[in-house]
Amino acid sequence: MTDLAVLSGAGKRVRRAAVDWTGIAFLAGLAVVILLPLIVTAVWAFAEVWRFPAIVPQRMGLGYWQDTLSRNDVWTALWLSLGITTTVTAISAAICFPAAYAFARLDFPGRNLLFLAFLSVQAFPKFGLIVATATIFLTLHLVGTFWGVVLIQLVGTLLYMIWIPVSAFQGVDRRLEEAARDVGATPMRVFWSITLPQALPTLFAAILITFVSTFYETDAAWLIGLPNVRTMPMVMISFINNALEVQYGAVLFVFLWVPSFLLMLAARRVMGADAFARGLGG
Amino acid sequence: MITASHPRAEGGGLSGLLLVALPVALLIWLVLWPVLQAVVGTVYFPGKGFSLSSYAFFFTDAYSLRNLWLTLWVTALTSALRVAVAMPIALYLRFRSGSIAALVQSLALFPLFVPSVLVAYAFIRVLGPNGIVDTVLVALGLPKLPTPYLTPAGPIIGLVWERLPLTLLLLLSGLGRVSIASVDAARDLGAGGLTIFSRIILPRIQSSIIVALAFNVLGLFSAFTLPYLLGPASPEMMGPYMQRTFSDNADPLNATTQAVITFAFCAAFGLVYVRAIARGRRGPA
Amino acid sequence: MNRREFLMASTVAGLAASTRFAAAATRIDMYTSSDANVSDFYGNVVKPAFEAANPGLELNVVIARPQAALDAVVQRALAALSTKSDPQLDFIEQYEPTLPAGGIEAGLWTDFGKAGLKSYAAVNKLAIQTPYGLPYRGSQVLIAYDTTKLSKDKVPKTFPDLVAWIKANPGEFIYNRPDKGGSGNNFVNRAVHEVSGRDPLKFTVDNYSQATADEVLGKTWALLGDLAPSLYQGGAYTAGNTASLQLLAQGAVTMIPAWSDQTLQAIAKGVLPETTGLVQLTDLALCGGFSQAVIPTNSAHFEGSLKLADFLLSQEMQTAIIEKLGGFPGVDWSNLPQALHDKYADVIPSSIPTFPAGDWTKAVQDGWYRNVAPNISRT
Incomplete structure (x- = not known):
């Protein structure tokens, strides 16, 4: 059992120097499953002709890179996307985290029903809502504007930003909170020094998921953004959808590796097992 | 609805309502109201009155039922596979540190940054007919593999790959609440790995597992790109089926009916999560 | 340039750009979800010519791929109709x-x-299916095949020969789901023509009847269902025109139905090898289709939109469609120079059979999903 192996590794934390065989096994497995498709895609970004049964492309070149990156709209779209995504994530965190705390801890009328209702953000297929949504945005003159896209994408984040943090506040060990209160800590103090640190990794998971899924969201962006607002994935998808040349997609994909990788390192820092354990004194 | 008895209510109703007011207002205005309009539109026809005929059609139409059945089946299998794959990785990452663990985490989270369309392209280039796997096999003088492209296995492989990070993140964040000290203490008392997992770890991450499953179900019921690009033409999953009914058949009534039925299934799974939360509110056992 | 200067410069540039939009030109928002060759054609050929011919008008080419994006925008226009706002x-x-x-x-x-x-x-009367769409360019489906596996003289030239070839070479042919792309759709339409006496004129936009459909389509499903086990993977269907072309490019199949213009472009770009052959059936050609331009009645720049429509039908643009896009003209050949006709006579047929949109197409597509697609006998 992998689980057993993992746990026995954890049990003997003193002997860190031992070779991390479990980790190497995971690494090898993931390398094949995750990395291989990515590498193949990356090689396609440089391939001009690559036909079966050749193992490497018959002709390589940077032609598709030039075509893609010399386009102004790619760069404009990238900055625009980062702007929209950051705005959406920040507003969403500001309004949703307090709400999630309330859903997890406080008692108020209609709580369970309202909580369940957030499901409809993702569970009801978008096409059924297009006309109604478009009507609202048209009357507000938000079609084709930055804030229109921000608003519609903000709605799309509600489910993640409420449901995931609720599980975090729910999982906080109440005995610690009570102990703190018993020794005379104020409720605010308990929240900042006990509740929040315990919930933090999950809150960051929610932010990360929201950021990435908002960045790549297109359904709502098409409906409200066109013709003026064109985000990065909109450009990307119009490049690769029904395009015969796989290369455009591959180039944009490699192009997005850098920001993604930085984000992931940040994620490791925040969610990382060791950093967190130290915070808990575990 | 769900009655959450509350021995230790911490706050008044007013502050709770104020805290949730903004997201709830957005939700009602931009989602619930349009959803309600859509749902009413499938049963009430101005000038004609109430009718459930589109629902009757769905539940008597063998083709629609087969699509629904396929969706349920793929959802169950894919969710189970995701949790099964993500759990060992999450456990490993929680209790190990160091550069190898960091690499494992970076790799396992990578699919998060790959949009579905690219997953499909990469899939076709790797596992598709005469893709890289076939190329390597032929170069080694081995026979080609039967490709999962355009078979039911195609979308399942793609969907597990695509959403593995989400499941992993949720499990990992749940595991963050399991203190290493308690695991060590149990080990000192002579508990085996399996006991520790089921007695100490599982209860702490229950809500994370349930939320992970709930998101899986939601995502899979509306999955569109991968089933459509990688799967067989028929039976269809509900996502592509609804889209086709809506745009190609220009039949918004039946499409919305399919949407409402899908929605009902998702809501049922959502209820499980809400119940778990309500139960948890009563305080840890 | 330091960061602050850069920011200032870009702000100024942005201001300049926005005032230019506001003051100078009326902007026509023209949407397309067609493949890149068409959007490039608009950006590089139509836009400069149109703006030169119509001072004060600016053509904004908005790319809305995939189709679902354009569908959403159209739904938005429908909603704008009831709220009387600018779509x-x-x-x-x-x-x-x-x-x-x-x-x-x-x-x-x-x-x-x-x-x-x-x-x-001047518009080709045969191409007009409904007055609400303006057929201004056409294209045709033909058979693309791999000449390294099948020599030119052995290629099937009639539909019965094609069926016989598919059955004799199981796993070497694939067509896409009829609603996901015209190449597979027109292959299915050709099967409809085959079982109904090879007369495309039998089917029109307004002569759909359940009885005829049951009879004709029943036979079509029998024919296609019979073919299914001999298709790629014993009855698999790709999700679109490009997916089929990619299978051909990867050498996974020998023959597919394909759009003529798309295939020629793919060969020119090296996506398909030069050993790709093209052939049209001689007993009755595979159907083609005309792209129908539409103008919403609530367009904020309605006059300008009509000017664009007229401009697309001009001899200049119709010639460009033939010469630069590799398409088929939307106007009748009699309105174009004789020399042009003579030059392209070999490549472009004098007319192309079509299949009516609307009820017939819906019946064929949904019926195909219900009757042909499930009959998969995989081993």
């Missing part, structure tokens, strides 16, 4: 005017028969 949509280069459901009834699309276009009389 921010002036012209669609290609859209099926019978969609969205209830669109024509609500008065969404402009009736070109009454719009007073100068050149409307």
Whole structure:
């Protein structure tokens, strides 16, 4: 059992120097499953002709890179996307985290029903809502504007930003909170020094998921953004959808590796097992 | 609805309502109201009155039922596979540190940054007919593999790959609440790995597992790109089926009916999560 | 340039750009969801020529791929009709005017028969299926095959020969799901023609009847169902035109139905090898289709949109469609120079059979999903 192996590794934390065989096994497995498709895609970004049964492309070149990156709209779209995504994530965190705390801890009328209702953000297929949504945005003159896209994408984040943090506040060990209160800590103090640190990794998971899924969201962006607002994935998808040349997609994909990788390192820092354990004194 | 008895209510109703007011207002205005309009539109026809005929059609139409059945089946299998794959990785990452663990985490989270369309392209280039796997096999003088492209296995492989990070993140964040000290203490008392997992770890991450499953179900019921690009033409999953009914058949009534039925299934799974939360509110056992 | 200067410079540039939009030109938002060759054609050929011919008008080419994006914008225009707001949509280069459901009834699309276009009389009568769409360019489906596996003289030239070849070479042919792309769709349409006496004129936009459909389509499903076990993977169907072309490019199949213009372009770009052969059936050609331009009646720049429609029918643009896009003209050949006709006579047929949109197409597509697609006998 992998689980057993993992746990026995954890049990003997003193002997860190031992070779991390479990980790190497995971690494090898993931390398094949995750990395291989990515590498193949990356090689396609440089391939001009690559036909079966050749193992490497018959002709390589940077032609598709030039075509893609010399386009102004790619760069404009990238900055625009980062702007929209950051705005959406920040507003969403500001309004949703307090709400999630309330859903997890406080008692108020209609709580369970309202909580369940957030499901409809993702569970009801978008096409059924297009006309109604478009009507609202048209009357507000938000079609084709930055804030229109921000608003519609903000709605799309509600489910993640409420449901995931609720599980975090729910999982906080109440005995610690009570102990703190018993020794005379104020409720605010308990929240900042006990509740929040315990919930933090999950809150960051929610932010990360929201950021990435908002960045790549297109359904709502098409409906409200066109013709003026064109985000990065909109450009990307119009490049690769029904395009015969796989290369455009591959180039944009490699192009997005850098920001993604930085984000992931940040994620490791925040969610990382060791950093967190130290915070808990575990 | 769900009655959450509350021995230790911490706050008044007013502050709770104020805290949730903004997201709830957005939700009602931009989602619930349009959803309600859509749902009413499938049963009430101005000038004609109430009718459930589109629902009757769905539940008597063998083709629609087969699509629904396929969706349920793929959802169950894919969710189970995701949790099964993500759990060992999450456990490993929680209790190990160091550069190898960091690499494992970076790799396992990578699919998060790959949009579905690219997953499909990469899939076709790797596992598709005469893709890289076939190329390597032929170069080694081995026979080609039967490709999962355009078979039911195609979308399942793609969907597990695509959403593995989400499941992993949720499990990992749940595991963050399991203190290493308690695991060590149990080990000192002579508990085996399996006991520790089921007695100490599982209860702490229950809500994370349930939320992970709930998101899986939601995502899979509306999955569109991968089933459509990688799967067989028929039976269809509900996502592509609804889209086709809506745009190609220009039949918004039946499409919305399919949407409402899908929605009902998702809501049922959502209820499980809400119940778990309500139960948890009563305080840890 | 330091960061602050850079920011200032870009702000100034942005201001300049926005005032230019506001003051100088009326902007026509023209949407397309067609493949890159068409959007490039608009950006590089139509836009400069149109703006030169119509001072004060600016053509904004909005790429809305995939189709679902354009569908959403059209739904938005329908919603704008009831709220009397600006749909921010002036012209669609290609859209099926019978969609969205209830669109024509609500008065969404402009009736070109009454719009007073100068050149409307020149449009090829056979191409007009409904006055709400303006057929301004066409293309045809033919058979693309791999000449390294099948020599030119052995290629099937009639539909019965094609069926015989598919059965004799199991796993070497694939067509896409009929609703996901015209190449597979027109292969299925050709099967409909085959079982109904090879007369495309039997089917028109307004002669759909359940009885005829049951009889004709029943036979079609029998024919296609019989073919299924001999297709790639014993009855698999790709998700679109490009997916089929990619299978051909990867050497996974020997033969597919494909759009002529798309295939020629793919060969030119090296996506398909030069050993790709093209052939048209001689007993009755595979269907083609005309791209129908539509104009929403609530377009904020309606006059400008009509000018664009007229411009696309001009001899200059129709010639460009033939020469630069590799397409088929939307106007009758009699309106184009004789020399042009002679030059392209070998490549471009004098007419192309079509299949009616609307009820017939819906019946064929949905019926195919219900009757042909499930009969998969995988081993």
